[in-house]
Amino acid sequence: MEIALVGIGKIAVDQHVPAIAASDEWSLAATVSRQGAVEGVTGYTNFDQMLAERPDIRVVSLCVPPGPRFDYAVAALRAGRHVMLEKPPGATLAECYQLEALARENRVALFATWHSREAAGVAQAKEWLIGKRLRRLSVTWREDVHRWHPGQAWIWEPAGMGVFDPGINALSIVTEILPDPIHLTSADLDIPSNCQTPIGARLNFYHPHGAEVTADFDWRQTGDQIWTIDVETDQGTLSLLNGGATVVIDGQQIDMAGTNTLSGEYPRLYRRMAELVRQGGVDVDLSPMIHVTDALALGRRTVVDPFFD
Amino acid sequence: MEIALVGIGKIAVDQHVPAIAASDEWSLAATVSRQGAVEGVTGYTNFDQMLAERPDIRVVSLCVPPGPRFDYAVAALRAGRHVMLEKPPGATLAECYQLEALARENRVALFATWHSREAAGVAQAKEWLIGKRLRRLSVTWREDVHRWHPGQAWIWEPAGMGVFDPGINALSIVTEILPDPIHLTSADLDIPSNCQTPIGARLNFYHPHGAEVTADFDWRQTGDQIWTIDVETDQGTLSLLNGGATVVIDGQQIDMAGTNTLSGEYPRLYRRMAELVRQGGVDVDLSPMIHVTDALALGRRTVVDPFFD
Numbered sequence: 355m356e357i358a359l360v361g362i363g364k365i366a367v368d369q370h371v372p373a374i375a376a377s378d379e380w381s382l383a384a385t386v387s388r389q390g391a392v393e394g395v396t397g398y399t400n401f402d403q404m405l406a407e408r409p410d411i412r413v414v415s416l417c418v419p420p421g422p423r424f425d426y427a428v429a430a431l432r433a434g435r436h437v438m439l440e441k442p443p444g445a446t447l448a449e450c451y452q453l454e455a456l457a458r459e460n461r462v463a464l465f466a467t468w469h470s471r472e473a474a475g476v477a478q479a480k481e482w483l484i485g486k487r488l489r490r491l492s493v494t495w496r497e498d499v500h501r502w503h504p505g506q507a508w509i510w511e512p513a514g515m516g517v518f519d520p521g522i523n524a525l526s527i528v529t530e531i532l533p534d535p536i537h538l539t540s541a542d543l544d545i546p547s548n549c550q551t552p553i554g555a556r557l558n559f560y561h562p563h564g565a566e567v568t569a570d571f572d573w574r575q576t577g578d579q580i581w582t583i584d585v586e587t588d589q590g591t592l593s594l595l596n597g598g599a600t601v602v603i604d605g606q607q608i609d610m611a612g613t614n615t616l617s618g619e620y621p622r623l624y625r626r627m628a629e630l631v632r633q634g635g636v637d638v639d640l641s642p643m644i645h646v647t648d649a650l651a652l653g654r655r656t657v658v659d660p661f662f663d
Numbered sequence: 664m665e666i667a668l669v670g671i672g673k674i675a676v677d678q679h680v681p682a683i684a685a686s687d688e689w690s691l692a693a694t695v696s697r698q699g700a701v702e703g704v705t706g707y708t709n710f711d712q713m714l715a716e717r718p719d720i721r722v723v724s725l726c727v728p729p730g731p732r733f734d735y736a737v738a739a740l741r742a743g744r745h746v747m748l749e750k751p752p753g754a755t756l757a758e759c760y761q762l763e764a765l766a767r768e769n770r771v772a773l774f775a776t777w778h779s780r781e782a783a784g785v786a787q788a789k790e791w792l793i794g795k796r797l798r799r800l801s802v803t804w805r806e807d808v809h810r811w812h813p814g815q816a817w818i819w820e821p822a823g824m825g826v827f828d829p830g831i832n833a834l835s836i837v838t839e840i841l842p843d844p845i846h847l848t849s850a851d852l853d854i855p856s857n858c859q860t861p862i863g864a865r866l867n868f869y870h871p872h873g874a875e876v877t878a879d880f881d882w883r884q885t886g887d888q889i890w891t892i893d894v895e896t897d898q899g900t901l902s903l904l905n906g907g908a909t910v911v912i913d914g915q916q917i918d919m920a921g922t923n924t925l926s927g928e929y930p931r932l933y934r935r936m937a938e939l940v941r942q943g944g945v946d947v948d949l950s951p952m953i954h955v956t957d958a959l960a961l962g963r964r965t966v967v968d969p970f971f972d
Contacts (some may be wrong), residue, residue: 653821
């Protein structure tokens with residue numbers, strides 16, 4: 355299947371282009387980008403022109419930032435194209451619901467991707483949790499913003515989400531593996547005095563069986579970088595380490611070799627997109643974004659030291 | 664039908680109790696409140712006790728603040744009772760989705776009320792807009808917080824919503840009368856230096872046909888109090904004044920006498936609840952709350968003068 359990739363920035367070059375190249379289901383037929391390009395692939399700067407000139411390209415993958423993404427998605431869906439969205443699926447929740455409705459109206463596939471859900475250990479953690487009684491789940495997502503997001507001024511602007519940009523990845527895993535729904539009860543947000551979004555956030559969630567569910571997101575971590583989810587149940591403990599890539603059950607690291615027929619988060623996303631296109635399916639789970647929006651809306655804000663890139 | 668009223672505060676005494684008393688469909692069988700009571704009606708202080716002792720009361724109306732409301736609603740739904748919720752239906756969006764799922768699971772009625780949608784002119788405004796092309800819609804909701812919310816410290820705390828507490832009423836009307844979905848594109852929030860929630864907010868919305876949709880909410884209004892929605896279309900103008908009670912079309916005030924068989928917002932809410940109980944229906948439209956949550960999450964915050972009650 356031919357696909358067009360829109361927004362040739364870091365995430366497209368690092369993840370999307372190699373995943374498409376390695377796939378035997380997909381062929382990169384065009385790119386749309388103001389500055390970026392992929393060697394050997396027809397490049398457009400105008401999205402509407404690409405849609406008009408290339409009716410043969412039935413699928414569009416959007417890697418532009420959440421701000422402008424809505425207009426691209428609407429144009430593609432109205433033009434009858436199947437659409438794949440980088441995370442988060444939009445800047446506002448309201449627009450995401452509109453995209454979902456528009457996809458159903460136009461009978462095309464729409465996939466709001468959460469790449470961390472495809473990390474090697476997530477499926478196994480989800481399966482392990484079935485039938486166990488949760489006592490505690492704690493997320494620790496602590497990284498150095500200077501190292502991972504240099505020069506990205508937009509993360510500090512209102513729609514940029516701040517530390518929830520990585521934090522939403524953790525919440526996409528939590529909402530995938532937990533059998534029961536949770537909701538925010540309180541949040542504390544640390545906002546640098548010269549920014550609009552948090553550099554640190556501590557979240558508490560309600561769990562229907564009374565388990566203690568918390569998340570600690572921080573961008574001020576120096577030294578070891580931590581992307582861990584620790585789970586305690588009535589029948590043992592499980593930890594997801596390295597953003598979901600590694601599983602430790604009752605202290606024993608599990609060998610993940612051979613558990614997935616396809617290796618890598620993005621290759622698995624593109625395989626799922628191929629399934630959705632064949633079925634005309636809509637896969638839009640907004641729960642990670644609902645929790646982040648609830649936390650940004652309801653969090654108690656404390657002003658902290660200014661941030662300098 | 665017998666009904667129990669939970670949370671006997673100002674809104675219950677001013678609106679719910681008289682609406683139930685005036686109805687020939689409802690009978691107030693019990694109240695649950697720590698301090699409040701209604702003369703001649705059995706009063707409970709413990710909600711679980713009321714549920715256990717009064718299986719004959721099949722319907723519960725919750726007027727407690729959004730913070731503790733979730734636990735009451737869960738207890739009532741799990742006990743097989745039909746539930747009516749004051750606005751907003753919860754503190755977080757995630758919990759509202761859970762209540763909706765729980766009502767469907769337990770096959771009982773759930774009504775997330777928006778009383779302003781029952782204002783006398785709203786149905787007429789909605790009908791008038793059908794088939795017209797919207798050019799502009801502007802909300803002006805400016806009131807004096809000292810006059811309408813004296814001593815309500817909770818409105819300045821994270822879940823209290825600040826000026827969106829009245830503002831969500833305007834958005835409940837806008838989302839009711841507009842035929843097309845909108846979503847927030849930007850918001851500016853004025854936050855008093857000693858508070859967590861806004862005293863003023865200016866919102867801009869995307870409209871699918873390019874109409875200019877804005878809202879101006881302010882709690883610092885002295886003198887005339889304004890609750891107006893002005894609409895401009897290709898076929899004339901309409902204004903909803905006094906919070907939706909009055910309709911002016913092309914400069915002419917419309918006589919609303921006789922357009923509604925039942926007078927008053929709350930009597931109409933209770934009539935609708937009676938219908939839902941008979942049908943086992945779920946009426947939960949979260950769109951007003953989605954817009955407020957989006958605005959609180961994405962709004963650009965500016966610190967303004969401290970607020971003193």
